[in-house]
Each structure stands twice: as C-alpha cells, then as structure tokens.
Amino acid sequence: MLVKTFSSAVHGIEATTITVEVHISTGTKYYIVGLPDSAIKESWQRIESAIATIGFRMPRQKIVVNLAPADIRKEGSGYDLSMAVGILAASGQMTGDLLNDYLILGELSLDGDIQPIKGALPVAVQAEKDGFKGIILPEANAKEAAAVQNIQVLAVSNLQQIVSFFNAEEKIDPVTIDIDTAFLHHINNYDVDFADVRGQENIKRALEIAAAGGHNVILIGPPGAGKTMLAKRLPTVLPPLTIQESIETTKIHSVAGQLQGQASLMTTRPFRAPHHTISDVALVGGGSYPQPGEISLAHHGVLFLDELPEFKRSVLEVMRQPLESRSITISRARFSVDYPASFMLIAAMNPCPCGYYNHPEKECICGSAVVQRYLSKISGPLLDRIDLHVEVTPVEFSELAKDTPCEKSMHIRERVVRARQMQAKRFIDTPQIHCNAQMGTKIARDVCRITEEGTLLLKKAMEKLGLSARAYDRILKVARTIADMEDSIEIQNEHLAEAIHFRSLDRENWAG
Incomplete structure (x- = not known):
C-alpha cells in the first residue's frame, strides 16, 4: 500500500515542501531513498522503537520511503515523524484520510516523545503558501510557527497523540498568539539604557x-573609556523592528537553532558580539551543510567586534563584500545558499598594544612604529567601509560624580525615528533601500548634493586626509x-564639516 505524508526541507532561510512516500509490499528490507543524510538513514531504529513503545507494530515487510523531490539533499532528523505516520497509515494501523491537509515535522525519541527541530518558522511560512490546512510539530516550536496567522499550528508531545488525532480519537487545539500584543509588549525589552552612561556626549x-x-x-580609545558599554546600548536607540523585519530575523535564528523554546517572534534588534578567536566560517556562515554565521544572525541589528585588531586578518577581510552587498552567498559544488546580512557594524579597539596612546594622563610605552604596525592590522579597504571613526577619551571624575540624570534611550530613539521617516519618504520608490x-x-x-563652498571644503579634506572615492561617498x-x-x-557646510570630523583614522600621521 502507498501512502503520502508531507514534511519540509530548509535551505538558507527558505523551506521546500517534501513529499514522504511510503510503500509497503512483499519482502523484508527497509529502504530510504531521495538523497537522505546519515541522520535520516539512522531514523529506522528511532521509528521502530517509538512505534513499538506506543503499542503498535513495525511491519515485517519491505518498506520503501522516498523523499521527493529526489534531487534535493535532505538532512536532519525532522523527517522521523512524517515517516512514522506514513508507515502506520500504509500498514493500516492508522487512518490516513487527513494526511494531505497537514505538514508533519519532528524528531522521535525511542519512547515516542517528539523532540524540537530547527527552522519551524520558514517551514510554517512555506506551508501557508502551499495551501496546507495546518502544520503538526513539536510543542517547543509551536509559538515560533504560530507567528504565521493563516494556518493551524498543532503542537504535539508524542507519537500516540498524533495517531489519536488522525483516528479522530483526540482533538488538538491550534496554538495561537496575538502578534500585535506580544510584539508591542516586548518591543522595548532592553536591559541597558544610554541613561546609564555618564559623560561621553560626543x-x-x-x-x-x-x-x-x-x-x-x-x-578607538584606551581601556576603560566606555567603548563596550556604549556599543551595547546602540540597539536601544535604533528604530523598532517592523513585523516584516521581525519575521525575517526570526527565520534566520530559527534555522540556526538559536531561538529559545518559548520564543515566538524576535521583537528586539539582535546584538551579536563574537569573540576575536572566531573563524571565517563562523563569522560569515558555511560548513558542509551551510548554516548562517554571525553576520546573518546580526541581520537588522548590530554586529559588535571588540578588540578589532585581535581578529585574524582573514576573518575581517571576508566581511568586506557582505558590508557592501548586505548579503552572503555560500557556494558548494552542488548548490549555493543565500543568507541576508544587513547589519550595522560597530567595532572597538585600543589605539596601541598598551592601550594608552594619546591618553591625557597615562604614558604610552609603545613607539610610533609599534603603534602604526598595530593600526595596520586593520586594512584600508575595511576602514573605508566604516563611516564614523570616533575617538573615545576617558571620562573625568567630575562627570562620573554628577547626580544629574542623563538622556534616556527612548528620547534619543524618537529623534532617530524621525530621521528614518524622512529617509523612508526619500526612498519610497526604491524598496531595497x-x-x-x-x-x-x-x-x-x-x-x-552640496554647495560650491561645501565642494571646496570636501576637496581640501580629501587632499589633506588622502581619502578614497569610497570614503568620499560615505562622508556625503x-x-x-x-x-x-x-x-x-539641503546639506549645510556644518553638516559636511561634522561628517569629515568623523574620519579620524584617515588622517596622515595620526599615530605619529
């Protein structure tokens, strides 16, 4: 007997519906075809044990499972549940009348319990597009998938529950969430605030x-000047995520297995701060089965690289292209995967190995050649892609001791949102910007566009600082x-002058 169930494969942040065809006939062996990986080939032992544990029998006949389309490589253990359901239906132990209405995913334990999977949100999005009535998946993934409003999300904890549902012996209530309420409730859920920062107004x-x-x-500044503290507060002044941005960001974290069990949509902008020992692949993504890297996990958020010169040069250089294109393509011999990577880069570094070059009080023990060698670890092309170069100086005691309240992040954010609204109107005809x-x-x-006087000002700055054409565009x-x-x-001369001021690392003889 032939029975079809439906599952899903995730490539990049998009899902493809997979038809799981189960055929039982005369014979004794079990086969899985359709480009399965090792985790899928090992599923027989999990499926057989789970079926026996809940009181059913594994057919002692020839069972062929085909994962179609057969030219797409399948990976992971999320197909266990759909294969087990197909085997039970094909052997007549379960009714298969409703199988065409539901997409089924989950990893089976030996006792029949269902373990969570990765990529539930993109799977639910694709299931809605393909016209499925609902999606059956582990309880731990239910809230994540329930962000898709026009499809039933049925959360299950064990195989017996699914069998009872298809046999009309048990009803499973769909999981629902109020996206607007949940989204607005957590949109300002930050543990830090710019009000905590004394001084450092520039x-x-x-x-x-x-x-x-x-x-x-x-x-760039000495140790203890507040670089990391300031960087961690940058997401608190960024505009709130839109629903569409939230879904796109959540899909990436879902595919990477980074969502917490009770999470639905991500409501705050991500802040990623990888250690300087990170590898190229971990930063931009990749692997035998490509996974998103830190630059994609920071999509619509902030990527913070502390102690920038300590990162391997190769790690920093692979970031140059994604900084321009705002996406990363990971290519393998048989396929390629695209991940979005539209992030804000904020980097921090000491001015020299000892950290006290240009310090107002402490003496630097590094010679000018040592300082230059330290700064040269950051390539010119990478610095060109960084718009604002900011020198951070230590906070004086008088500033630290003040009792006057500092401006809160929410007030700064209001000004940021107004500026972004102007830009949204400007780029209304270019949706990619x-x-x-x-x-x-x-x-x-x-x-x-700038005035003739502004053009002359910028020309002098270009000549004095030795700026590249890319730096010219970024100043504008x-x-x-x-x-x-x-x-x-209009762009006034004072606006242009302030922008030029933020190119400090382009100055000749900055380090002596």
Missing part, C-alpha cells in the same frame, strides 16, 4: 548619527544623515 552624538542613518562605526547608509553611488550623488551619506536629523532639506 560619543553619544556619533552613535545617534550612526543609528539615524544605519552607518558603521569604529570606536531603507536608510542613507544603503544608498549606492549613483543615488548618493543625486541625494547628497553621513552629512545627509546629519542634515536629516536637523530637518534640513
């Missing part, structure tokens, strides 16, 4: 500009953002 200003235009930032930092060269030259984008923050239609 750094706060730079980070506000970065948030308003989506610009990359590098903070959402903020000034994402402008291409052609659009930037049209949008960021930052100036446009500063103008937006002040509700100015």
